[in-house]
Amino acid sequence: MDTSVITDNLAQYVSGAWLTLHLVFISCLCGLALAIPLAVLRVSRNHLVSGTVGVYTYFFRGTPMLVQLLLIYYGFAQFQWLQDQWQAEHPLWLLFREPYFCALLAFALNTCAYTTEIIAGSMRNVPHGEIEAARAMGMSYPTLLRRIVLPSALRRAIPAYSNEIILMLQGSSIASAVTLVDITGAARNVYSVHFAPFEAFVFAGLIYLVLTFALVGAFRLAERHWLAHLQPRKSAAAPVPSA
Amino acid sequence: MHAVVDYLPSILSGALLTLELALLSLFMALVLGLTGAAAKLSKIAPARWTATLYTTVMRGVPDLVMMLLVFYGGQILVNEVGDRLGWDYVEIDPFVAGFVTIGVIFGAYFTETFRGAFQSVPAGQLEAGAAYGLSRWQVFARILFPQMLRFALPGVGNNWLVLLKSTAIVSMIGLSDMTWLADQAGRSTREPFLFYMVVCVLYLLMTAVSGVVLDWLTRRYNVGVRASVL
Numbered sequence: 001m002d003t004s005v006i007t008d009n010l011a012q013y014v015s016g017a018w019l020t021l022h023l024v025f026i027s028c029l030c031g032l033a034l035a036i037p038l039a040v041l042r043v044s045r046n047h048l049v050s051g052t053v054g055v056y057t058y059f060f061r062g063t064p065m066l067v068q069l070l071l072i073y074y075g076f077a078q079f080q081w082l083q084d085q086w087q088a089e090h091p092l093w094l095l096f097r098e099p100y101f102c103a104l105l106a107f108a109l110n111t112c113a114y115t116t117e118i119i120a121g122s123m124r125n126v127p128h129g130e131i132e133a134a135r136a137m138g139m140s141y142p143t144l145l146r147r148i149v150l151p152s153a154l155r156r157a158i159p160a161y162s163n164e165i166i167l168m169l170q171g172s173s174i175a176s177a178v179t180l181v182d183i184t185g186a187a188r189n190v191y192s193v194h195f196a197p198f199e200a201f202v203f204a205g206l207i208y209l210v211l212t213f214a215l216v217g218a219f220r221l222a223e224r225h226w227l228a229h230l231q232p233r234k235s236a237a238a239p240v241p242s243a
Numbered sequence: 244m245h246a247v248v249d250y251l252p253s254i255l256s257g258a259l260l261t262l263e264l265a266l267l268s269l270f271m272a273l274v275l276g277l278t279g280a281a282a283k284l285s286k287i288a289p290a291r292w293t294a295t296l297y298t299t300v301m302r303g304v305p306d307l308v309m310m311l312l313v314f315y316g317g318q319i320l321v322n323e324v325g326d327r328l329g330w331d332y333v334e335i336d337p338f339v340a341g342f343v344t345i346g347v348i349f350g351a352y353f354t355e356t357f358r359g360a361f362q363s364v365p366a367g368q369l370e371a372g373a374a375y376g377l378s379r380w381q382v383f384a385r386i387l388f389p390q391m392l393r394f395a396l397p398g399v400g401n402n403w404l405v406l407l408k409s410t411a412i413v414s415m416i417g418l419s420d421m422t423w424l425a426d427q428a429g430r431s432t433r434e435p436f437l438f439y440m441v442v443c444v445l446y447l448l449m450t451a452v453s454g455v456v457l458d459w460l461t462r463r464y465n466v467g468v469r470a471s472v473l
Contacts, residue, residue, distance in 0.1 A: 059443070062450040063408065063442075064408040064409070066411045066412055066414070067422055067439055070426065071440070075429070075439045077435065078429075125267075169305075173305035174412065175310055175417075184305065187308065188311065193313060197315035197316040198316050198319075202312065205312070208304050209300065212303040213303070
């Protein structure tokens with residue numbers, strides 16, 4: 001091991017880690033924001049509505065994220081219409097020439113599909129009695145969702161959602177396929193300059209490992225906070241039966 | 244549309260390669276998973292520590308980073324060893340690097356699946372076997388293992404679907420799987436969207452077939468188990 005390969009290129013790894021982090025953070029945030037309304041549609045009793053969302057989630061969960069990314073970055077350029085927009089320098093469509101934007105879009109659409117199914121599954125598992133009780137109180141459907149179903153479903157989705165974010169962190173390493181220099185991209189650069197694969201990739205692996213641990217720790221805290229009501233009662237806190 | 248017809252045989256041969264790679268990786272991952280689960284449940288502490296280290300590292304490092312390490316690092320390692328033994332220059336085959344990496348990574352996921360499944364078999368079953376005078380091996384082969392499979396099946400099915408999709412990254416170390424071939428076809432015909440869509444459809448087809456097989460296996464392994472009705 002030649003540690004100078006790593007120390008000389010530390011700046012590249014740090015900026016790569018920064019790119020990885022905000023790619024994952026922004027795409028997960030957008031994915032989650034879009035997944036909540038989609039999950040509501042997914043559990044709809046109207047088969048046309050739930051089926052349409054189902055087709056979207058089936059496509060994005062059934063194909064590799066790498067292919068989705070290539071489809072957006074290289075694939076869309078096939079259409080003459082898009083190239084005409086580029087010629088006209090239309091600001092919105094020019095985004096599709098940016099690898100950063102394409103990666104963000106592919107990641108967000110991918111994680112949104114998984115998150116939609118996680119939240120929809122969690123919504124279906126809300127105890128029936130709670131829904132009946134809410135109906136009996138005369139709640140309308142939007143009120144029922146807002147006050148009863150979503151607060152409970154979103155909390156119980158946290159464990160599955162934490163797995164999804166960790167998979168996104170790992171999955172984001174394909175960003176280097178569209179020329180982005182994330183952690184993996186930095187390692188590939190270092191490898192090609194110094195021809196030192198062990199130093200380059202082991203160090204990248206360590207950064208991912210540390211980020212994964214940090215995420216696991218953060219989610220453990222989140223679960224302790226939002227799922228406190230589902231924890232087994234601690235014996236010390238158990239009420240002492242009065243004599 | 245004719246471009247697809249011209250390139251279809253090539254892409255289908257890539258699909259076959261993807262499938263071979265996935266099945267070989269699956270086999271390796273199943274073997275490693277069973278070994279890992281045995282180590283995690285073993286009474287020998289160093290075996291448990293090794294298995295925990297293995298699952299933690301493999302699940303915390305992206306498959307692409309691991310694959311690049313195996314492909315480029317393995318190349319150097321093999322030739323350094325080869326130099327001392329007086330071999331000729333050895334080229335690491337991306338296919339081998341691909342299936343070893345995917346197999347080793349998913350071995351970690353299967354370790355967790357099998358560990359949970361082994362622990363789900365009620366202890367009374369094993370005690371009953373011992374009470375009938377079965378040897379420890381007989382208890383394992385006739386009682387523990389077959390029942391464990393039923394509990395492991397949903398997890399195995401999920402892991403398989405994830406594994407199948409992660410084979411796409413071998414195209415990044417230059418293996419001509421269907422993603423790589425579609426990329427080439429897309430470049431030469433200037434119709435990349437079309438060819439990536441073909442790859443998507445082929446992956447969806449593979450997932451759909453896997454779903455049918457998994458449903459059949461689930462039914463088969465749940466014969467005699469009453470489903471709980473809520």
